[in-house]
Each structure stands twice: as structure tokens, then as C-alpha cells.
Amino acid sequence: MTDTRVTVWNEFVHERESEVVADVYPDGIHAVIADALEERGFETETATLQEPEHGLTEEVLAETDVLTWWGHAAHDEVDDEIVERVKEEVLNGMGLIVLHSGHFSKIFKSLMGTTCALKWREAAERERLWVVEPSHPIVAGIDDYIELEEAEMYGERFDVPQPETLVFNSWFEGGEVFRSGCCYRRGNGKIFYFRPGHETYPVYHNEEIQQVLGNAVEWAAAGDDQPEPVQGNHEPLEEIDTSDDRTVH
Amino acid sequence: MTDTRVTVWNEFVHERESEVVADVYPDGIHAVIADALEERGFETETATLQEPEHGLTEEVLAETDVLTWWGHAAHDEVDDEIVERVKEEVLNGMGLIVLHSGHFSKIFKSLMGTTCALKWREAAERERLWVVEPSHPIVAGIDDYIELEEAEMYGERFDVPQPETLVFNSWFEGGEVFRSGCCYRRGNGKIFYFRPGHETYPVYHNEEIQQVLGNAVEWAAAGDDQPEPVQGNHEPLEEIDTSDDRTVH
Amino acid sequence: MTDTRVTVWNEFVHERESEVVADVYPDGIHAVIADALEERGFETETATLQEPEHGLTEEVLAETDVLTWWGHAAHDEVDDEIVERVKEEVLNGMGLIVLHSGHFSKIFKSLMGTTCALKWREAAERERLWVVEPSHPIVAGIDDYIELEEAEMYGERFDVPQPETLVFNSWFEGGEVFRSGCCYRRGNGKIFYFRPGHETYPVYHNEEIQQVLGNAVEWAAAGDDQPEPVQGNHEPLEEIDTSDDRTVH
Amino acid sequence: MTDTRVTVWNEFVHERESEVVADVYPDGIHAVIADALEERGFETETATLQEPEHGLTEEVLAETDVLTWWGHAAHDEVDDEIVERVKEEVLNGMGLIVLHSGHFSKIFKSLMGTTCALKWREAAERERLWVVEPSHPIVAGIDDYIELEEAEMYGERFDVPQPETLVFNSWFEGGEVFRSGCCYRRGNGKIFYFRPGHETYPVYHNEEIQQVLGNAVEWAAAGDDQPEPVQGNHEPLEEIDTSDDRTVH
Numbered sequence: 001m002t003d004t005r006v007t008v009w010n011e012f013v014h015e016r017e018s019e020v021v022a023d024v025y026p027d028g029i030h031a032v033i034a035d036a037l038e039e040r041g042f043e044t045e046t047a048t049l050q051e052p053e054h055g056l057t058e059e060v061l062a063e064t065d066v067l068t069w070w071g072h073a074a075h076d077e078v079d080d081e082i083v084e085r086v087k088e089e090v091l092n093g094m095g096l097i098v099l100h101s102g103h104f105s106k107i108f109k110s111l112m113g114t115t116c117a118l119k120w121r122e123a124a125e126r127e128r129l130w131v132v133e134p135s136h137p138i139v140a141g142i143d144d145y146i147e148l149e150e151a152e153m154y155g156e157r158f159d160v161p162q163p164e165t166l167v168f169n170s171w172f173e174g175g176e177v178f179r180s181g182c183c184y185r186r187g188n189g190k191i192f193y194f195r196p197g198h199e200t201y202p203v204y205h206n207e208e209i210q211q212v213l214g215n216a217v218e219w220a221a222a223g224d225d226q227p228e229p230v231q232g233n234h235e236p237l238e239e240i241d242t243s244d245d246r247t248v249h
Numbered sequence: 250m251t252d253t254r255v256t257v258w259n260e261f262v263h264e265r266e267s268e269v270v271a272d273v274y275p276d277g278i279h280a281v282i283a284d285a286l287e288e289r290g291f292e293t294e295t296a297t298l299q300e301p302e303h304g305l306t307e308e309v310l311a312e313t314d315v316l317t318w319w320g321h322a323a324h325d326e327v328d329d330e331i332v333e334r335v336k337e338e339v340l341n342g343m344g345l346i347v348l349h350s351g352h353f354s355k356i357f358k359s360l361m362g363t364t365c366a367l368k369w370r371e372a373a374e375r376e377r378l379w380v381v382e383p384s385h386p387i388v389a390g391i392d393d394y395i396e397l398e399e400a401e402m403y404g405e406r407f408d409v410p411q412p413e414t415l416v417f418n419s420w421f422e423g424g425e426v427f428r429s430g431c432c433y434r435r436g437n438g439k440i441f442y443f444r445p446g447h448e449t450y451p452v453y454h455n456e457e458i459q460q461v462l463g464n465a466v467e468w469a470a471a472g473d474d475q476p477e478p479v480q481g482n483h484e485p486l487e488e489i490d491t492s493d494d495r496t497v498h
Numbered sequence: 499m500t501d502t503r504v505t506v507w508n509e510f511v512h513e514r515e516s517e518v519v520a521d522v523y524p525d526g527i528h529a530v531i532a533d534a535l536e537e538r539g540f541e542t543e544t545a546t547l548q549e550p551e552h553g554l555t556e557e558v559l560a561e562t563d564v565l566t567w568w569g570h571a572a573h574d575e576v577d578d579e580i581v582e583r584v585k586e587e588v589l590n591g592m593g594l595i596v597l598h599s600g601h602f603s604k605i606f607k608s609l610m611g612t613t614c615a616l617k618w619r620e621a622a623e624r625e626r627l628w629v630v631e632p633s634h635p636i637v638a639g640i641d642d643y644i645e646l647e648e649a650e651m652y653g654e655r656f657d658v659p660q661p662e663t664l665v666f667n668s669w670f671e672g673g674e675v676f677r678s679g680c681c682y683r684r685g686n687g688k689i690f691y692f693r694p695g696h697e698t699y700p701v702y703h704n705e706e707i708q709q710v711l712g713n714a715v716e717w718a719a720a721g722d723d724q725p726e727p728v729q730g731n732h733e734p735l736e737e738i739d740t741s742d743d744r745t746v747h
Numbered sequence: 748m749t750d751t752r753v754t755v756w757n758e759f760v761h762e763r764e765s766e767v768v769a770d771v772y773p774d775g776i777h778a779v780i781a782d783a784l785e786e787r788g789f790e791t792e793t794a795t796l797q798e799p800e801h802g803l804t805e806e807v808l809a810e811t812d813v814l815t816w817w818g819h820a821a822h823d824e825v826d827d828e829i830v831e832r833v834k835e836e837v838l839n840g841m842g843l844i845v846l847h848s849g850h851f852s853k854i855f856k857s858l859m860g861t862t863c864a865l866k867w868r869e870a871a872e873r874e875r876l877w878v879v880e881p882s883h884p885i886v887a888g889i890d891d892y893i894e895l896e897e898a899e900m901y902g903e904r905f906d907v908p909q910p911e912t913l914v915f916n917s918w919f920e921g922g923e924v925f926r927s928g929c930c931y932r933r934g935n936g937k938i939f940y941f942r943p944g945h946e947t948y949p950v951y952h953n954e955e956i957q958q959v960l961g962n963a964v965e966w967a968a969a970g971d972d973q974p975e976p977v978q979g980n981h982e983p984l985e986e987i988d989t990s991d992d993r994t995v996h
Contacts, residue, residue, distance in 0.1 A: 091364055091408070093633055111362040114436050115340055130903045130924050135591055135686035140721050144904070156877040156916055157891070159340070159436055162413065164662070165683075169903060169916065171924045177877050177916045185663075187363050187408055188633035227632035342882055379654045379675050384840055384935035386970055393655070405628045405667055406642070413911070414932075418654060418667065418675045426628050426669045434912075437882035472884055589862055589906070609860040612934050613838055657838070657934055662909065685861050685906055 004221045005043040007064040008034045009056065011071040011078075012048040014199045021199045029070050029197070029204060036210040042217055049074055054082050061085065065221045066095035068213070069102045070197065083107050091187030093227075095220025097213070100197035103158075108193070111186050112160050118178070119155035122198075125173040127151035129180050129196070133167045138181065138192065138215045146208045152198035154178045160193070170195060181212075183219075188227060190220045253470045254292040256313040257283045258305065260320040260327075261297040263448045270448045278319050278446070278453060285459040291466055298323055303331050310334065314470045315344035317462070318351045319446065332356050340436025344469025346462070349446035352407075357442070360435050361409050367427070368404035371447070374422040376400035378429050378445070382416045387430065387441065387464045395457045401447035403427045409442070419444060430461075432468075439469045502719045503541040505562040506532045507554065509569040509576075510546040512697040519697045527568050527695070527702060534708040540715055547572055552580050559583065563719045564593035566711070567600045568695065581605050589685025593718025595711070598695035601656075606691070609684050610658050616676070617653035620696070623671040625649035627678050627694070631665045636679065636690065636713045644706045650696035652676045658691070668693060679710075681717075688718040751968045752790040754811040755781045756803065758818040758825075759795040761946040768946045776817050776944070776951060783957040789964055796821055801829050808832065812968045813842035815960070816849045817944065830854050838934025842967025844960070847944035850905075855940070858933050859907050865925070866902035869945070872920040874898035876927050876943065880914045885928065885939065885962045893955045899945035901925045907940070917942060928959075930966075937967040 010030035014021040025032055030046040038044045045064075047055025049071075061067075067086065071078070083106045090096045090111065098108045103116045129146040131139045146168075155176030161184070168181025180195035194216060196203045203209055259279035263270040274281055279295040287293045294313075296304025298320075310316075316335065320327070332355045339345045339360065347357045352365045378395040380388045395417075404425030410433070417430025429444035443465060445452045452458055508528035512519040523530055528544040536542045543562075545553025547569075559565075565584065569576070581604045588594050588609065596606045601614045627644040629637045644666075653674030659682070666679025678693035692714060694701045701707055757777035761768040772779055777793040785791045792811075794802025796818075808814075814833065818825070830853045837843045837858065845855045850863045876893040878886045893915075902923030908931070915928025927942035941963060943950045950956055 110359070113360040113362045128922055128924075132903045132905070132926065133683070133909070134904055135683070135688075135720065137721055156879045157881055158879070161410070161433070161435060162880070162912060164411065165909060166913070169924045169926070171918060171922055175875055175918055177875075177918045177924050179879065179916070184410070185631070185633070186410060190633075222633065223635050223638055377673055377675075381654045381656070381677070382660070382932070383655055384932070384937075384969065389970055405630045406632055407630070411631070411663060414660060415664070418677070420669060420673055420675045424626055424669055426626075426667045426675050428630070428667070434880070434882070439882075471882065472887055608857070611858040611860045659908070659931070659933060660911065682908070684908060 003043065004217060005063055005065045006034075006037050006045070006068065006217055007056075007060060007066075008037065008044060008046045008068045009054070009070065010046070010048050011074045012050060013073045018199075024200065024202050025204075029199065032204045033068060033070070033213065036204065037214060037217060040210075040214040040217075042214070049077060054078060056082050056086060058085065061089045061094065064089070064094055066097065066217045068097040068099060068217075069105060069107060070099045071105045072101035072199065075105050078106055080106070083110060087111065090189035090191065093188040093222040095189060095217070095222065096191045097216050097220060098191065098193045100195060103154075103160075103193065111184070111191060114161060115159045118158045119153075119176065121153040121155075121174060121176075122200075123153065123174060124150040124201075125153050127153070127173070127196070128171040129168045130171060131167065132169050133165060136165065136167045136183075137219045138167050138183070138212060140215050141211050142208060146206075146212070148196060148201070148203060148206065148209075150201050151196065151203065152201070154180070154195055163193075168195070188222070190222075192216045192220055252292065253466060254312055254314045255283075255286050255294070255317065255466055256305075256309060256315075257286065257293060257295045257317050258303070258319065259295070259297050260323045261299060262322045267448075273449065273451050274453075278448065281453045282317060282319070282462065285453065286463060286466060289459075289463040289466075291463070298326060303327060305331050305335060307334065310338045310343065313338070313343055315346065315466045317346040317348060317466075318354055318356060319348045320354045321350035321448065324354050327355055329355070332359065336360060339438035339440065342437040342471040344466070344471065345438060345440045346465050346469060347440065347442045349444060352403075352409075352442065360433070360440060363410060364408045367407045368402075368425065370402040370404075370423060370425075371449075372402065372423060373399040373450075374402050376402070376422075376445070377420040378417045379420060380416065381418050382414060385414065385416045385432075386468045387416050387432070387461060389464050390460050391457060395455075395461070397445060397450070397452060397455065397458075399450050400445065400452065401450070403429070403444055417444070437471065439471075441465045441469055501541065502715060503561055503563045504532075504535050504543070504566065504715055505554075505558060505564075506535065506542060506544045506566045507552070507568065508544070508546050509572045510548060511571045516697075522698065522700050523702075527697065530702045531566060531568070531711065534702065535712060535715060538708075538712040538715075540712070547575060552576060554580050554584060556583065559587045559592065562587070562592055564595065564715045566595040566597060566715075567603060567605060568597045569603045570599035570697065573603050576604055578604070581608065585609065588687035588689065591686035591720040593715070593720065594687060594689045595714050595718060596689065596691045598693060601652075601658075601691065609682070609689060612659060613657045616656045617651075617674065619651040619653075619672060619674075620698075621651065621672060622648040622699075623651050625651070625671070625694070626669040627666045628669065629665065630667050631663060634663065634665045634681075635717045636665050636681070636710060638713050639709050640706060644704075644710070646694060646699070646701060646704065646707075648699050649694065649701065650699070652678070652693055666693070686720070688720075690714045690718055750790065751964060752810055752812045753781075753784050753792070753815065753964055754803075754807060754813075755784065755791060755793045755815045756801070756817065757793070757795050758821045759797060760820045765946075771947065771949050772951075776946065779951045780815060780817075780960065783951065784961060784964060787957075787961040787964075789961070796824060801825060803829050803833060805832065808836045808841065811836070811841060813844065813964045815844040815846060815964075816852055816854060817846045818852045819848035819946065822852050825853055827853070830857065834858065837936035837938065840935040840969040842936060842964070842969065843938045844963050844967060845938065845940045847942060850901075850907075850940065858931070858938060861908060862906045865905045866900075866923065868900040868902075868921060868923075869947075870900065870921060871897040871948075872900050874900070874920070874943070875918040876915045877918065878914065879916050880912060883912065883914045883930075884966045885914050885930070885959060887962050888958050889955060893953075893959070895943060895948070895950060895953065895956075897948050898943065898950065899948070901927070901942055915942070935969070937969075939963045939967055
């Protein structure tokens with residue numbers, strides 16, 4: 001699907017305020033993700049919080065098949081109107097990939113309907129993302145698990161609706177587990193929550209993580225044959241076939 | 250579960266503005282539903298849009314195990330703050346039963362994350378609510394289907410997340426179908442969407458519909474052993490057992 | 499996916515015993531389905547009950563990406579060993595499309611774990627297959643519904659596990675509904691149950707039905723990156739990384 | 748539900764052949780489970796492989812609301828006819844709780860439709876069963892997790908259909924995770940797979956594990972208002988209302 005157009009969104013705050021983070025992502029997390037997807041043949045653009053309309057104008061979204069979302073420190077600074085716009089696009093068929101701390105973004109919470117709360121600890125722990133649905137396209141090319149030497153821990157209970165398909169289930173050195181790859185369908189759009197990606201660890205430089213991101217983009221991209229956008233209001237049916245006594249007078 | 254406390258909410262607009270509706274529900278839809286639940290042994294209160302805080306104060310919600318919701322003409326008049334309060338209660342374990350045109354209420358849409366749009370036609374059509382999960386507690390005492398001689402038609406596509414459990418599937422005389430009994434879990438709360446109940450038809454006077462409402466209240470009521478309310482923010486783990494080398498330094 | 503290989507299986511009994519059926523399907527139901535899939539660019543073979551091993555040798559299955567199954571009168575004549583062989587292939591990633599009366603086939607019942615019972619009536623009724631998940635690839639190119647002028651009625655309750663995704667929901671003239679397009683994943687394989695197709699009606703000659711069959715084949719076909727076949731037995735883990743104290747002594 | 752009748756089934760092989768196991772379960776695993784359920788107010792009987800019809804006569808099953816199943820070494824010795832009988836009871840509404848190595852029992856595999864394969868290692872590892880659905884009745888009274896000092900490891904990928912509700916998610920010291928509490932509905936029956944319980948560890952003596960077993964029995968017990976048993980064959984509809992032109996000629 002080389003014609004799939006991806007917009008990589010990043011709040012782009014930590015990278016500009018913390019040297020530690022800047023060392024890992026000098027041009028921002030979005031740059032690394034965009035490069036990885038570009039290499040895999042996707043048409044990729046980036047957008048950040050600081051741009052007008054956060055870089056998510058109607059024009060940009062109209063030309064986006066899949067949007068990836070990374071945010072952490074500035075969830076509240078995201079304009080509600082833009083969140084509403086993105087949500088409408090997702091419900092009309094745009095794919096959405098929510099990364100790591102994006103679990104607390106306005107857009108993810110508003111699509112899930114829950115608090116999306118979880119447990120966490122920052123202690124450079126080893127994480128193993130176990131594949132629980134090996135034939136799912138999102139894990140194509142991945143073995144039994146992906147191992148990350150150092151990760152921030154996210155632990156259950158993760159307050160989301162039970163995933164329609166759970167593809168990854170994480171183990172953490174310190175004693176926790178987490179449903180780290182969760183698939184949902186909302187309206188006409190497909191949503192994938194993918195846990196890895198703390199700003200202080202080079203997670204998005206990892207080959208396997210990049211492979212999953214590419215797989216997820218392909219999975220989330222709407223087919224060419226998309227239905228009419230869902231109308232946000234009632235639709236009276238046009239007159240139906242009344243060629244017999246069965247129909248309504 | 251005679252100690253289950255139900256609050257029956259109604260926007261209470263049509264009944265006061267339309268003689269047709271007033272003939273069917275002279276004291277309001279809420280009065281008929283409350284009586285039906287009272288008879289079945291539930292502690293029942295009512296609340297309406299016109300009351301201060303729409304009758305849904307923190308005190309009222311704190312003493313509510315299950316809230317039933319009927320609205321149609323005045324969804325937009327429901328205060329966002331009250332919607333947020335109700336949502337928090339649901340996520341903390343309060344049951345919610347959304348009735349008929351309540352599919353477009355702020356509270357339902359915010360818990361589903363979708364437009365909740367559907368097709369509709371008002372033509373006094375016969376409806377059959379077929380039971381698709383006969384062992385589910387919500388259909389206890391119901392045969393193969395419930396038949397309503399006259400109903401407003403709701404038709405697919407109904408834009409909601411696929412139900413965790415679909416219990417009723419409706420047939421309409423004019424040629425449509427609709428997923429008319431849908432179960433969801435959001436946070437610690439259970440949600441049941443039940444389609445029947447247009448204001449111009451005496452649907453809530455129907456014995457079988459009342460039976461389903463009673464069953465749904467029992468199903469949606471939280472157990473006595475509810476977990477701590479989910480915190481809407483990260484929770485650092487307290488220090489975990491470090492009695493060996495396995496834990497984090 | 500022009501390289502997807504489909505095997506169209508048919509018990510091929512009614513067509514040879516009933517003139518009525520032979521008029522609709524002179525060369526058998528499998529011939530019409532195979533032609534329709536061939537036209538859509540799939541590599542298609544057929545197999546029938548009467549062939550040695552029912553035409554489903556290990557060689558044939560090894561070269562089959564998706565198997566379609568039509569049976570009705572002779573479910574019991576299908577050899578248990580062949581059923582076991584097909585089941586193993588499905589669990590290892592072969593797609594399976596079960597058609598109409600195939601709901602009662604040994605292979606479908608053994609994958610569902612339930613009786614797969616349903617209600618039925620043969621009365622040339624009008625059927626409407628309503629799309630409930632319009633963005634699903636199986637309904638690509640289909641409008642709000644497919645209408646069939648004459649069909650055998652299948653009615654709820656359909657005793658199957660709740661579908662992982664319900665894509666079609668049928669309305670019948672006589673007053674019933676039926677979940678007529680149901681998606682499941684079992685092991686590494688994808689399964690689609692599609693209701694239409696009684697032998698006395700020319701359903702498989704219908705353009706839209708053929709479109710859905712083609713869509714379903716694409717959907718059910720395993721990716722190129724299939725995981726190792728699941729072993730039907732325990733798998734001791736090879737020694738895991740023991741570079742620290744975390745592992746087992 | 749003090750009137751809920753439980754039959755605790757055990758193959759009862761290891762306890763009679765291994766001193767190690769006999770030390771932990773001198774009267775058999777079934778005795779310890781039965782006592783624990785008895786204490787919680789259930790009417791409890793036991794049955795073992797060695798009894799005529801494995802102790803699962805039609806009379807016994809007719810008086811059983813919930814059956815618990817523990818097997819490991821002798822799955823193949825369970826008579827297919829008895830498995831078929833148990834399966835029919837489950838589909839007609841009897842609850843089934845499958846324990847630990849019972850994942851490979853004929854009854855569980857035939858209800859799941861998959862291989863039910865998993866990874867395993869016996870190394871006295873610490874296990875934590877994390878609660879992922881804290882408001883579910885099966886975890887009533889359980890905190891964030893149950894910790895077992897020594898357990899046999901079961902690891903993903905666990906080849907089962909995605910659970911309708913996942914309630915426990917296990918962490919293991921050696922680096923694996925496992926979906927250790929899985930809810931399913933098959934026919935009219937509810938099924939709970941619960942992972943803990945290797946014969947060489949005193950897991951069923953654990954208070955919290957016993958609490959979960961009691962909760963699971965209550966959850967799995969059919970309501971008083973059970974539907975007619977599903978017929979394992981087609982059911983022609985009796986003549987439907989023909990008072991108008993809508994019906995079939």
C-alpha cells in the first residue's frame with residue numbers, strides 16, 4: 001500500500017525542553033517515526049502542537065489515511081475543536097495509531113469513553129511484548145515477543161473497553177503486565193493503541209517496533225471502497241419499494 | 250435485589266407539550282417506568298431536566314445503583330457538567346440503561362465514542378424484538394421474541410461499537426433490522442441500550458418491556474464488592490516486594 | 499491478491515438428484531461460485547464429496563489459501579478424518595468461508611463449539627441483508643443492503659458464539675431476523691459464515707452476493723507472513739536469557 | 748446462591764501415583780476444591796475418572812448447576828460419549844469451570860474449537876494474577892493482583908478464541924505473560940478458564956484462589972429462568988400470524 005498517506009503527530013515538547021530527550025530524539029520523536037514509515041514506502045508528513053491548528057488543518061486531515069499520535073506533557077493544550085475534527089475524521093474512516101502516553105490524550109479518551117488510566121513506574125525495566133494473536137497483520141514478521149532492555153512500566157488495570165482484538169501483552173521486569181497492543185473499530189475508523197515509546201528511551205529506533213508501526217499503518221488504512229461518511233444525525237429513509245402490500249402507507 | 254436503588258431520568262418535554270403524548274403518559278414517561286420498577290421491588294426515584302442540576306445532584310447519584318435515561322427533544326439542554334458527573338459515576342460502577350432516542354444523548358455518545366447515528370421512520374410499524382442470547386439475564390422470562398404492534402422504526406446501520414453482548418435484534422414491518430438490545434462495560438459500569446419506547450406509543454406500559462427493564466436493572470447493578478473508583482490519573486505503584494534480586498533498583 | 503488460491507467445496511448432491519436444483523445449478527453450486535471467483539482474479543479449484551478424500555487431500559489443502567464450504571443433505575457423509583484435516587489447516591491459517599446450510603456441517607460446528615442450530619422456513623420470502631459494519635472489507639462495494647427477492651428464511655436464535663465482527667444482519671418478509679454475516683478467528687485462521695445460498699434459488703448468480711464472496715476470500719486469505727503452525731501440544735521454552743538474577747535456577 | 752449445586756470433577760491420577768502430590772492433596776485435588784466451595788455455601792459433590800461413567804451420569808449432570816474440571820495426565824482416558832454428554836449440558840446452560848491443565852481436556856478443546864496449546868515451564872516461579880476487569884463478579888474481593896510464590900509457568904501464545912471477557916492476566920518471574928482468567932459463553936452455558944492449580948503446588952489451599960473459585964461458580968450458575976434447551980436440529984416455525992398481507996402464502 002505504497003500510496004497510503006500517514007501524518008505523524010507529536011506534541012514536540014520534551015525534545016525541546018530536556019537534553020536527555022533531545023539526545024535520543026534530536027529532531028523530535030515524530031522525525032524518527034516519519035523516517036521509519038517513509039522507508040517502508042508510506043507517504044509521510046509530520047505535524048506538531050506548535051503549528052497553526054496543531055498542523056491538523058482540514059486540508060491535512062483530508063489527505064491523511066492514517067494519523068499517528070504521540071503526546072504526554074501537553075494533552076490539555078490540544079484545542080478541543082481540533083480534537084473534535086480528528087475524531088470526526090476517524091469516525092469517517094481515517095486510521096488512528098495512539099502511542100504510549102497518548103493513552104491520556106483527549107482524542108483517545110473521547111474515542112474510548114473511559115478514563116484510560118493505568119499504573120506506571122519509571123525505572124528502566126526490561127519489557128517483553130508477547131504476541132497473543134500471531135496471525136494478525138500487525139505482528140507480521142514478529143517472533144514470539146519483542147524485547148526492550150529499558151522501558152517505562154505501564155501496568156494493569158488499564159481502564160479501556162476490552163479490546164476487540166488484543167495483539168500484544170507486555171511483561172515487565174518489576175512484576176506487572178499490560179495489554180500493550182489493542183485494536184478497536186469506532187465508526188468507520190480503525191484504532192490501534194501501541195504502548196512502547198517513552199521519550200527517554202530509544203524505543204522508536206528499534207527495528208521491530210518500527211516494523212509493528214508499519215504493519216499497524218497498513219492495517220488501519222481504510223480500503224479504497226470507503227462508505228459515505230456517517231451523518232451525525234438521523235436519516236429518514238427515502239421511500240422504499242411499495243410494489244406490494246408489505247410496505248408502509 | 251430489592252435493595253437496588255434506581256433513578257429514572259426523563260427530559261419530560263413531549264409529555265407537557267403534546268396532547269398525543271400526554272394521553273399516553275399523563276404523568277410523564279418516567280412515572281410509568283418508575284412504577285413498573287417499583288412493582289418489581291426496586292427502590293425507585295425519578296429526576297427530570299427541569300429540576301435543579303436536572304435532579305442529578307451528587308447526593309442523588311451517590312445513592313443510585315442504576316440510572317435509566319430517556320431523552321429526545323432536549324439533548325442539548327443537558328448541562329455538560331452534569332453529563333460529566335454522570336459519566337464519572339458510570340465509570341465508577343453505576344449502571345446505566347439508555348432508552349430509545351437516548352441513543353443521541355450526550356451521555357451515551359460520550360461513553361460510546363461514536364456518532365450513535367441510525368435510520369428512522371415514524372409509521373406505526375410492527376416490531377419484533379428477537380432474542381439472540383436466550384440465557385442472558387436481561388431476557389429472563391421472555392420467549393423467542395417480543396412483539397410490538399406499533400413502533401417507530403430504527404434501522405441499521407447503527408453507529409455504535411460492536412456490542413460486547415447483543416441480546417435483542419429487531420425486525421420491522423417496513424423492511425429494516427436493528428440491534429435493539431446492546432450490552433457494554435465502560436470502566437466499572439455496565440451499560441444497556443434498549444431501543445423500544447417512542448413517546449407516542451404505549452411501549453412502556455407493555456408487560457414484557459417492563460420485564461426487560463427490571464431484568465436490565467438487576468444486570469446493571471454493581472455488586473456489593475465494588476473496587477475503588479478508578480482514578481482519572483496515573484498511579485505510581487507503592488514500593489513492591491524487594492526481597493530478592495528480581496525487583497527494580 | 500490475484501495469487502490467492504481458493505478451493506470451492508460442494509457436497510454436490512441436490513444438483514444431481516433434483517431437477518429443480520439442476521435447472522438453477524446445472525454444473526453444481528461449486529461451478530457457479532468458482533466461476534465468480536475466477537472472474538475476480540482468484541486461482542480457483544473445486545472439490546466435491548464424491549471425489550477420493552472428498553477432493554480435500556493434503557496436497558490440495560497445502561495449496562489452498564481459502565476454502566469455501568457448501569453442504570446440506572450429506573453432512574454426515576463427510577469423513578471425520580477429512581474434517582479433522584481441514585480443521586487443522588484452518589487453525590494453521592487457511593481461511594474458511596461457510597455458506598448457508600453449511601452452518602450444520604461438521605467442520606463449522608467443530609470450530610464454533612456450539613450446536614449452530616437455527617429456525618428455518620422455506621417460503622420464497624424476500625430477504626434484505628443489512629450492512630451493520632460499512633467499513634469492513636467484506637462489504638466493500640455494497641450499499642446499505644443486499645435484497646434477494648426469494649430466499650429460504652433462517653431465523654434467530656442462531657446458536658453460535660457471538661461473532662467477533664457482525665457485518666450483515668438479515669430481515670425476512672415473514673417476520674424474522676438473522677445474523678447473516680459473521681466473522682471469527684480460530685487459531686491462525688479466519689472464518690466467515692455467510693447465510694445466503696439455498697439450492698433452489700439462484701442466489702449465487704447474484705452480482706452482489708458474488709462481490710461479497712470475493713471480498714470474503716480476500717479478507718480470509720492469510721498474509722504472506724504466516725506464523726509457524728501451532729503445535730497441538732505443550733512447548734517447553736528453550737533456556738531464556740540468564741544474564742542476571744531474574745531467571746530461574 | 749446457597750442452592751447452587753456444584754460437581755467437582757478430577758481425573759485423580761497424580762495424587763494416587765506421586766508422593767509429592769499426595770503430600771499436597773492427600774484426598775485428591777477435588778476434595779480440597781469441594782471443601783472450599785462447601786464452606787462458601789454451595790451444595791457440592793465430587794466425581795472422578797475412575798467411577799462408572801467417570802461419575803458424570805445423566806442423573807448427576809441433571810442435578811449439577813456448575814461443573815469444575817481438573818485433568819492432566821489422563822485426558823485421553825475420558826470417554827468421548829461422556830464428553831459429548833457434558834458438552835450438551837453446557838450448551839443447555841450448565842456452567843463449566845476449567846482449571847489449569849484442563850486447557851487440554853477434550854471438553855475444553857471441543858467447546859473452544861482450537862488447539863488450546865500454550866507454552867509451559869515447571870520451575871517454581873512466582874506468578875502474579877493481575878485483575879484487568881475489577882468490577883467483574885469473578886474478582887469480587889480480590890485486590891489488584893493475587894500472588895503465588897511458586898507456580899508452574901504457562902505462557903502465550905495461548906491458542907484460544909479471544910475471551911469474551913478477560914479478567915486475569917498473569918505475570919511470571921521467568922519472563923512470560925498469560926491470559927489466566929477467560930470468560931466465554933457457549934450455547935446457553937457460561938465457561939470460565941482459570942489457570943492456577945498445578946498438582947505439585949498447594950494453590951487450591953490459597954484463600955484468594957478459593958475466593959475466585961466461589962465467585963466463578965456464582966457467575967457461571969444459570970439463572971432460574973433458563974430457556975428451553977437448544978435443539979440440535981432445525982426447528983420449523985409454527986404458523987405465524989397471517990392476519991394481514993404481510994405473511995407468506
